[in-house]
Amino acid sequence: MASENVTLRNGERMQIERLLPPMDTFGGRVRTWEPLQDDLFGGALAETLYTPYFVGIIDGDYAGSLGYYVPFDTRDVGIVEFVATEDRHRRKGVADVLMGRMLQEFVANGGQALHLCTTNPVAGHLYENHGFWYRVGDGMRFSAADADDFDATYLAFDGEPIVRDAVWGDLPRAAILYNMREPAWLLKEVLDNCLRDTRYEYHFARLKLRVENAQGAMLVLATPKNRVVGQTVFVRRDTFPQQHVATLSLRVAPAYLDHAVTLLRAAVDRAHEIGVSVLEFPIAAPDEDLADIARAAGFTQAARLPDRIRDGDAWVDLRLFELALEPPARAFLESETYYANRHPWHVERIASGPETRST
Numbered sequence: 001m002a003s004e005n006v007t008l009r010n011g012e013r014m015q016i017e018r019l020l021p022p023m024d025t026f027g028g029r030v031r032t033w034e035p036l037q038d039d040l041f042g043g044a045l046a047e048t049l050y051t052p053y054f055v056g057i058i059d060g061d062y063a064g065s066l067g068y069y070v071p072f073d074t075r076d077v078g079i080v081e082f083v084a085t086e087d088r089h090r091r092k093g094v095a096d097v098l099m100g101r102m103l104q105e106f107v108a109n110g111g112q113a114l115h116l117c118t119t120n121p122v123a124g125h126l127y128e129n130h131g132f133w134y135r136v137g138d139g140m141r142f143s144a145a146d147a148d149d150f151d152a153t154y155l156a157f158d159g160e161p162i163v164r165d166a167v168w169g170d171l172p173r174a175a176i177l178y179n180m181r182e183p184a185w186l187l188k189e190v191l192d193n194c195l196r197d198t199r200y201e202y203h204f205a206r207l208k209l210r211v212e213n214a215q216g217a218m219l220v221l222a223t224p225k226n227r228v229v230g231q232t233v234f235v236r237r238d239t240f241p242q243q244h245v246a247t248l249s250l251r252v253a254p255a256y257l258d259h260a261v262t263l264l265r266a267a268v269d270r271a272h273e274i275g276v277s278v279l280e281f282p283i284a285a286p287d288e289d290l291a292d293i294a295r296a297a298g299f300t301q302a303a304r305l306p307d308r309i310r311d312g313d314a315w316v317d318l319r320l321f322e323l324a325l326e327p328p329a330r331a332f333l334e335s336e337t338y339y340a341n342r343h344p345w346h347v348e349r350i351a352s353g354p355e356t357r358s359t
Helices: 034-042 094-108 121-129 168-177 201-210 254-273 288-296 344-352
Strands: 002-007 013-020 053-058 061-070 078-085 113-117 132-134 139-143 163-167 188-189 216-222 228-236 245-252 278-282 301-309 314-324
Touching: 013 094, 013 245, 053 094, 061 094, 078 094, 078 139, 078 168, 078 188, 078 216, 094 121, 113 168, 121 132, 121 139, 139 288, 168 201, 168 216, 168 228, 188 245, 188 278, 201 216, 201 228, 216 254, 228 254, 245 288, 254 278, 254 288, 278 288, 278 301
Parallel strands: 078 113, 245 278
Antiparallel strands: 002 013, 013 053, 053 061, 061 078, 113 139, 132 139, 163 216, 216 228, 228 245, 278 314, 301 314
């Protein structure tokens, strides 16, 4: 933990505490996404995801906080989350000071680009003053002064990639991949309703949680510099009778499109390992280059659904590609692992007793 004292614009003194998990959340006022809060603040994600928080304290009173999330190993790209100021401490410059300290540290550690988002015009003005500008949807990006033409260089070809399982440290890397405008596929991440003009930050977290406990898999294409230049995710249907069916998505940086089939085939192999025998791959009708990748990996078009997506003022068809694998010998997950299915004890009690019992 590090601490310093600064003078705010109204003359008050504020103590800045720099905290790392496992950490105090000041009664829950320091925040992260609710599904991650126990693991993140407890330190369970710290092996791959580096998450410093900057907390302002005025006269012993919590005034505000923010955090930034970067890969533990590279710390080159990141996301800023949960910028908050207590109502009684607004208009003192609390968030302005915390943001400035955070950016100083990020750049000093070799950081190149940070993403955040806002729907608040006042907050947008604050972020603009710190060098953030609008990118995708309500998302903004800060680029360091020495981040030479970040758009052209960060996801450029960087040597032969490998396919590996996604880790929590890939969250900010995936935000870079998905917040780029290319490839301009309409369905950016169909599994989480993330379309072409939607920022991505929290989508990664939700999807990674969805694939836990053999419900699917998340694989990435990583360069020698450990930049994520491709990602594929598949999630099985969440009922016992349909668990052999999974929906898949894919995104690959333009410089690595030649490796997209390799990534897809790795997902197919993983799906077969966990008992998935049907992979569905939804693709918007105009995205013919993505359809070509699907075909090269063995998928065929199973259906075309008219006017399923609205793209501005136009309606777009949805094409459903499909790949059938060898059916598993038995169900991978038992029925009692699914919500609302009867467990063995339910069946035993029903079989052993009358339909009604007196109390």
